[in-house]
Structures are given as structure tokens and as C-alpha cells.
Amino acid sequence: MTRVKDFIKKNTMFLALIFVMILFQVLITSANKGSLFAPTNITNLINQNSYVLILATGMLLCILTGGNIDLSVGSVVALVGAIAGKLIVVMGMNVYLSIFICLLTGIAIGAIHGYMIAYIRIPPFIVTLAGMMLWRGVALLILDGLTISPFPDNYLFMFTSYLPLNPDGKGVILATTLIVGGILCLVYLAMEILNRTKKIRKGYDVNTAIAAYGKVGVICLAVLVLSYLLGKNKGIPFVLIIVLIIVAIYSYFTAKTVPGRTLYAIGGNEKAAKLSGINTNRSLFMAYTNMSFLAAVAALVCIARFNSAAPSAGTNYELDAIGACFIGGASAYGGTGTVGGAVVGAIFMGVLNNGMSILGIDANWQKVVKGLVLIIAVLVDVLNKRRAKSS
Incomplete structure (x- = not known):
């Protein structure tokens, strides 16, 4: 119970963000506004x-x-x-x-x-x-x-373009965004495993495996959903890549x-x-x-x-x-x-x-x-x- 309270305390705003997004989705759908x-x-x-x-x-x-x-x-x-x-x-x-x-x-x-x-x-x-x-x-x-x-277009290209460039169709865009999202999830999972292993080896207190990897799972799910949604539109905005870096x-x-x-x-x-x-x-x-x-x-x-x-x-x-x-x-x-x-x-x-x-x-x-x-x-x-x- 204590660990659950600690998890909620450490991730209050992340949980609040999920709640607000679901709330707005319900309200917008109910109002027939998309x-x-x-x-x-x-x-x-x-x-x-x-x-x-x-x-x-x-x-x-x-x-x-x-x-x-x-x-x-x-x-x-x-x-x-x-x-x-x-x-x-x-x-x-x-x-x-x-x-x-x-x-x-x-x-x-x-x-x-x-x-x-x-x-x-x-x-x-x-x-x-x-x-x-x-x-x-x-x-x-x-x-x-x-x-x-x-x-000029060569300036706008650096900040307003989308990945992949010059795709052959919607299928290529979706496949690219999902592959990029999957790679990001694998990298994040590997980093969390390494950090957790290092902390355990040094004797530090760590969250339970369920709490630690549950958070990883939620974040990875969010990344994959975002990748899918971006893939259904124009692809990954270059500005998003800049922000992530x-x-x-x-x-x-x-x-x-x-x-x-x-x-x-x-x-x-x-x-x-x-x-x-x-x-x-x-x-x-x-x-x-x-x-x-x-x-x-x-x-x-x-x-x-x-x-x-x-x-x-x-x-x-x-x-x-x-x-x-x-x-x-x-x-x-x-x-x-x-x-x-x-x-x-x-x-x-x-x-x-x-x-x-x-x-x-x-x-x-x-x-x-x-x-x-x-x-x-x-x-x-x-x-x-x-x-x-x-x-």
C-alpha cells in the first residue's frame, strides 16, 4: 500500500494528464465536436x-x-x-x-x-x-x-517538414512512425533495465518490478499510440525530433x-x-x-x-x-x-x-x-x- 502511495505521489501529474485527456475526449465526443x-x-x-x-x-x-x-x-x-x-x-x-x-x-x-x-x-x-x-x-x-x-522554403523545410520525406503513400508513413516508436520503446526499456540493475547492485532502494515496469509499459503504450496517430496523418514532425533531442x-x-x-x-x-x-x-x-x-x-x-x-x-x-x-x-x-x-x-x-x-x-x-x-x-x-x- 505504501509503495502504491509513493508511486501515485511521484507520478501525480502524469496520472492527472491522462485523466484530463480522457475527460476532454469524453466531453468533445459528447458535444459532437470531433x-x-x-x-x-x-x-x-x-x-x-x-x-x-x-x-x-x-x-x-x-x-x-x-x-x-x-x-x-x-x-x-x-x-x-x-x-x-x-x-x-x-x-x-x-x-x-x-x-x-x-x-x-x-x-x-x-x-x-x-x-x-x-x-x-x-x-x-x-x-x-x-x-x-x-x-x-x-x-x-x-x-x-x-x-x-x-x-524561404529551405528555411521552412528544417522546421515544418515531416518524416518520412516524400513518402509513396499512407502505408509508408504509418510503417515509418511505428518503427520509430518501437525503437524508442526498446531503447527506453533497455535504459530502465540497466539503471534498475545498477541501483540494485549498489544497494539503493528501488520500486517493485511491477511498479517500475508498469510505468515503462504505460509510457511505451503512449509512445506507440502517438506513433500510430502521427502515422495516420503526415508523419513525424521535424519539430518533434528537435524537441525530443x-x-x-x-x-x-x-x-x-x-x-x-x-x-x-x-x-x-x-x-x-x-x-x-x-x-x-x-x-x-x-x-x-x-x-x-x-x-x-x-x-x-x-x-x-x-x-x-x-x-x-x-x-x-x-x-x-x-x-x-x-x-x-x-x-x-x-x-x-x-x-x-x-x-x-x-x-x-x-x-x-x-x-x-x-x-x-x-x-x-x-x-x-x-x-x-x-x-x-x-x-x-x-x-x-x-x-x-x-x-
Whole structure:
């Protein structure tokens, strides 16, 4: 019984996501408005929320350092998009060189933020709030208040295409997506077996085999269902591959590397981490530099999706990323959270938006619902912290 409670506690948001998806499916079907799991809708859900997944991954690293956030990411998205529009569309510069310059711009902005936060010790809220206004203003100056479009096909190809390329028919698309999904499941299963075996060998506590492999089975089933649905439409979006690569890299970084684990140590107790020999300044600098780098990546994805660079791009993107992290289990105090949790939070937010939109719920009520979900997630975190301290 205790192990069941522990399993539910560790996977609360994942179970909540499944419940919400089933609930919306029932409501949408009952209202005769299609299906949440329609192949076209699933593809749109991925394309519409890819930027949230990318930004939430970077935002998590900032939050881990002590509940810090970056309010400037939406403005960085707008600025990088504006630069890309000027370089690629207006000046006709080489696409790959333009992308490189855009990514360097993101890194440079993050380095400026990181230096002021980590070494000058200006509070992150103030630095990124100033950045939110500054970089939005620069983006407006570059665009002169106008929208730049359209982008060339060779640029759009990198972010809006589908795998397989130039298929002979629907059968080829479905076969490809199922094969890719099966390979991902086998790799995930092998990694879980190796990790579990290693922990048992070292004498660590592990979940029961039923709990551990039951979770693997549920995730693999979800992957195969997703592969099937994508295969019934256009195939695997390139942007999904980009997101999966980012999530895999940062999951490994936070869980298996020393620099990644230092972020948790800083969030737990920065003074203790510093006394133990951790270079806290460097870790903070890295977290905020990385955040703006991923904001630049998100910008490249967004302008390809909209096929334009607009002054309004990136509006409220920082709130989506922050909300995804907290809903996904990141602590408002720092030191707790996973990339996987941030991904679940981002998907949860995307399903809420998509499901309510299909049902025709007023946009104002959608904001009310998302706000309530966020405050409940943070409230649960605070109450758990208090309960842990009292016990």
C-alpha cells in the first residue's frame, strides 16, 4: 500500500494528464465536436506547443537554482525572430549562417543576464524584467513595427517538414512512425533495465518490478499510440525530433552530470553548496545563458511555424514556460524538479488549451482555468514542504 502511495505521489501529474485527456475526449465526443485524439489534432498540438517544451526545459534550470525565473524569454524570442527576418528575408543571407548568428545572439543575451545575476548579484527578477522591456523594444526597432514574411522554403523545410520525406503513400508513413516508436520503446526499456540493475547492485532502494515496469509499459503504450496517430496523418514532425533531442540532452544533463546536479544543490542551500566547493556563480551564469540560447531555438521554431517575424511574437511565452515547470512538479523554492516533469506540465497546458478551444470555451474562462491549475500546483508544493518540515 505504501509503495502504491509513493508511486501515485511521484507520478501525480502524469496520472492527472491522462485523466484530463480522457475527460476532454469524453466531453468533445459528447458535444459532437470531433475527437481530441484525431490525428490532425495531435499533429497540431505538437506544432502549437513545441516552443513551450523548449522554453520549459531551459526555465527549469533557472528555477532549480532557488525558484528563480527568467521573464525575458518572450522578448528574446521576438528579438531573435526579428533578426532572423532581417537576415534571411530582407538581406537574403545564407540560412545556416543566419541561424548561427541568431543562436549566438541568444547566447550573448543570456551571458549578459547571467553575468549581472551571478557575478554582480542583481536579483534575477529585476534583471530579466529589464530584459523583457529592453529586448522587446529592440525587436520593435528592428522590425519598425512591421511584420516580415514569407521565409524561404529551405528555411521552412528544417522546421515544418515531416518524416518520412516524400513518402509513396499512407502505408509508408504509418510503417515509418511505428518503427520509430518501437525503437524508442526498446531503447527506453533497455535504459530502465540497466539503471534498475545498477541501483540494485549498489544497494539503493528501488520500486517493485511491477511498479517500475508498469510505468515503462504505460509510457511505451503512449509512445506507440502517438506513433500510430502521427502515422495516420503526415508523419513525424521535424519539430518533434528537435524537441525530443533537447529533452533527452537536458534530462541526461540534469540527472547524470556534475554541473547538472550542482543546480539542485544550489537550490537546496546555496551557501552550503558554496562552502562545499561548488562554483555557484558559474552555475547561475550557465543557467541563464542556456535559457536565452533555448529561447533563440524556440524563436527559430516559431517563425517557421508562423512563416513570419512579427513584433508581437513571444508575448506571454515566459508565463507558459514558468507555468509548465511548476505544474510539472518544480518547486517554487528551487532544488526540486525534472525535465520530464516540465515536459508533462507543458503537455498538460497544451491539452488544456486545445481541449477548451475545441469545446468553444471563451478565452477569458480559459485563462481562469489555467490560473487555477497553476495556483493549485504551487499550493500543493508549499503544503508538501510544510508537511515535510513538521515531520
